[in-house]
Amino acid sequence: MYSKDGENYFIVDSHVHFWDGSPANQSNRYGKGFIECFYDYHRNLSPEGWVWTLEKFGKYSEETMIHDLFETGYVDKAIFQPTYLSDFYVNGFNTTEDDGAVAERNPGKFIVNGAFDPRDGEAGIDRLEQLAERWNLKGVKLYTAEWKGDSKGWKLSDPWAYRYLEKCESLGIKNIHVHKGPTIYPLNRDAFDVADVDEAASAFPNLNFIVEHVGLPRLEDFCWIATQEPNVYGGLAVAMPFIHSRPRYFAQIIGELLYWLDENRITFASDYAIWSPKWLVEAFVDFQIPEDMQSEYGVLTPDIKRKILGLNAAKLYDIEVPESLRVADAPVDSGEAVGSAPKVPA
Amino acid sequence: MTTAMRDTLAMRAWKALDTVIDPELDQPVTELGFVAALSVRGLETGGHEVHVLLRLPTYFCAPNFAYLMVADAHDAVLAVPGIETARVELADHFASEEINAGVAAQESFGSAFPGQGAGTTRDELEELRLTFQRKAHLACLERTCRQLIRSGWQVDALAETKLGDVPDSPERESLLRRRADLGISNDPGEPLFVESTGERVPADQLPARLRFAKAVRISIDGNSGLCRGLLDTRLQRMAEEAKG
Numbered sequence: 001m002y003s004k005d006g007e008n009y010f011i012v013d014s015h016v017h018f019w020d021g022s023p024a025n026q027s028n029r030y031g032k033g034f035i036e037c038f039y040d041y042h043r044n045l046s047p048e049g050w051v052w053t054l055e056k057f058g059k060y061s062e063e064t065m066i067h068d069l070f071e072t073g074y075v076d077k078a079i080f081q082p083t084y085l086s087d088f089y090v091n092g093f094n095t096t097e098d099d100g101a102v103a104e105r106n107p108g109k110f111i112v113n114g115a116f117d118p119r120d121g122e123a124g125i126d127r128l129e130q131l132a133e134r135w136n137l138k139g140v141k142l143y144t145a146e147w148k149g150d151s152k153g154w155k156l157s158d159p160w161a162y163r164y165l166e167k168c169e170s171l172g173i174k175n176i177h178v179h180k181g182p183t184i185y186p187l188n189r190d191a192f193d194v195a196d197v198d199e200a201a202s203a204f205p206n207l208n209f210i211v212e213h214v215g216l217p218r219l220e221d222f223c224w225i226a227t228q229e230p231n232v233y234g235g236l237a238v239a240m241p242f243i244h245s246r247p248r249y250f251a252q253i254i255g256e257l258l259y260w261l262d263e264n265r266i267t268f269a270s271d272y273a274i275w276s277p278k279w280l281v282e283a284f285v286d287f288q289i290p291e292d293m294q295s296e297y298g299v300l301t302p303d304i305k306r307k308i309l310g311l312n313a314a315k316l317y318d319i320e321v322p323e324s325l326r327v328a329d330a331p332v333d334s335g336e337a338v339g340s341a342p343k344v345p346a
Numbered sequence: 347m348t349t350a351m352r353d354t355l356a357m358r359a360w361k362a363l364d365t366v367i368d369p370e371l372d373q374p375v376t377e378l379g380f381v382a383a384l385s386v387r388g389l390e391t392g393g394h395e396v397h398v399l400l401r402l403p404t405y406f407c408a409p410n411f412a413y414l415m416v417a418d419a420h421d422a423v424l425a426v427p428g429i430e431t432a433r434v435e436l437a438d439h440f441a442s443e444e445i446n447a448g449v450a451a452q453e454s455f456g457s458a459f460p461g462q463g464a465g466t467t468r469d470e471l472e473e474l475r476l477t478f479q480r481k482a483h484l485a486c487l488e489r490t491c492r493q494l495i496r497s498g499w500q501v502d503a504l505a506e507t508k509l510g511d512v513p514d515s516p517e518r519e520s521l522l523r524r525r526a527d528l529g530i531s532n533d534p535g536e537p538l539f540v541e542s543t544g545e546r547v548p549a550d551q552l553p554a555r556l557r558f559a560k561a562v563r564i565s566i567d568g569n570s571g572l573c574r575g576l577l578d579t580r581l582q583r584m585a586e587e588a589k590g
Contacts, residue, residue, distance in 0.1 A: 029440070030440055033405035033406065033440055034405075034406065036405065036583070037404045037405050037406050039583070040403075040404065040576050040579045040580050040583065041576065043579050043583070044575045044576055044578070044579040045575070054583075216565070216568070216569070216572075217370065217565060217568070217569035217572070218565060219561060219564065219565040219568070220481075220558065220561035220562045220564075220565045223561050224558070224561075242568075245575070246568075246571060249564075249567070249568050249571060252564045252568070253564070253568070256560075256561050256564060259557075260561070
């Protein structure tokens with residue numbers, strides 16, 4: 001929980017990692033390139049004093065993570081999102097098992113998400129079932145642009161993806177986090193295309209689709225589908241740190257999200273260890289839309305901030321929120337112009 | 347084959363690279379700092395060879411966009427009179443080898459990645475380029491309209507506005523270039539507010555289309571800032587590593 005100026009905020013960090021990108025775990029030059037790429041994101045968008053050495057960034061201790069999230073970072077609950085990268089790292093970069101071990105040693109602090117790849121066919125369905133049972137999964141993290149053998153990616157609307165999504169539904173996995181974000185992974189086909197999220201979200205109205213990194217660098221495509229699908233959410237990982245380096249741009253992102261979606265479908269995330277929740281939470285609570293943009297975007301009230309910082313994700317994951325930290329659940333309209341807008345050419 | 351000759355050719359080659367655009371960011375690779383080095387050397391035949399070294403903001407920048415830029419750079423410098431051969435090299439990228447070899451051999455993007463199945467055909471790559479040319483057009487259109495509205499224009503009037511009504515400005519210039527890329531006429535009598543197909547947007551749909559165009563513009567501006575920042579950080583890190 002974070003408190004400032006008499007306001008209290010329940011914090012859910014919806015996107016954290018416990019990874020091993022150290023040289024000892026790197027299988028090849030891709031593994032080296034991947035962690036360096038993450039590190040450049042970290043270094044480019046972190047405030048002074050928050051930049052780690054590449055060595056610490058490559059592999060940090062569990063103790064460091066617990067400290068940064070819960071002791072100083074105000075986080076009440078953190079959601080682990082796995083990133084396997086088995087081709088780049090000997091033991092994987094950040095597996096469900098790695099995350100799960102940390103979660104079990106620190107009861108009550110974490111939610112463990114899994115992953116699947118529909119190109120694994122029938123065998124993958126069985127694995128998903130086992131994973132769900134072992135870790136009581138409520139969510140998965142998916143990378144549709146991942147290369148695998150002779151495939152350069154897959155779509156959420158593929159027949160096999162639908163089979164996996166059906167399986168998710170029957171296993172009680174209701175939160176589907178989809179990476180449609182910056183190009184930090186060998187991606188090619190449909191790198192910019194979020195149309196498959198649109199189709200899948202229509203086909204599975206009981207599942208929630210959280211588009212990570214709010215579709216950046218294709219914010220507009222994400223906004224477009226999110227206006228039309230009520231079960232599509234925007235995850236703020238990677239968008240958050242702009243609050244420090246480019247506050248006006250950050251205001252535009254938040255403003256656009258509030259315009260096209262609404263305040264109930266945006267979730268806070270640090271993407272730890274790329275960035276740390278402490279400075280992000282503090283900066284967000286202090287943040288306001290610049291005056292010259294307020295006529296268009298309005299202002300961020302403490303209730304809007306409370307929803308984004310924790311309550312929206314708490315709702316997705318049935319996280320118990322102390323009564324004093326809740327807000328009245330008033331329905332919010334996304335704006336009238338949106339529904340009547342013309343179809344966007346592909 | 348004097349030094350002066352080589353310098354002149356190098357300058358022309360740089361200038362030619364101004365026409366190579368990052369499709370996603372809608373800016374020349376020269377302005378974005380992607381051209382790490384350029385040199386010209388004399389050949390025994392009496393002609394000249396140009397060598398261009400490109401470096402992108404991250405090791406994992408999307409290979410399809412990278413391929414487009416390397417191939418475009420290759421074509422651009424080769425079109426400079428006096429330059430006989432060109433070597434364009436993408437450095438420090440996970441797919442450098444495949445892309446460099448593919449462009450040098452003038453292969454399609456797909457065949458540059460053997461073992462990757464059907465791959466992506468030239469047509470698909472051109473389709474990708476077109477998608478981003480459309481986005482760029484929409485963003486430039488929004489910039490132009492925003493400027494008009496700031497100077498007192500009413501949104502209602504935009505549907506009837508002709509290109510010839512729009513005062514000269516850098517925004518107007520960049521819009522005209524994007525229209526030309528898409529084959530839309532720049533005749534002064536042509537309507538300003540058109541889709542990327544050239545089709546006029548009716549007055550009742552225009553405000554919503556303008557609002558979407560704004561989201562596109564914000565997205566492109568934001569990416570370009572991010573990529574510039576990442577490239578700076580990357581170059582700094584590489585320089586530190588080189589120092590040890």
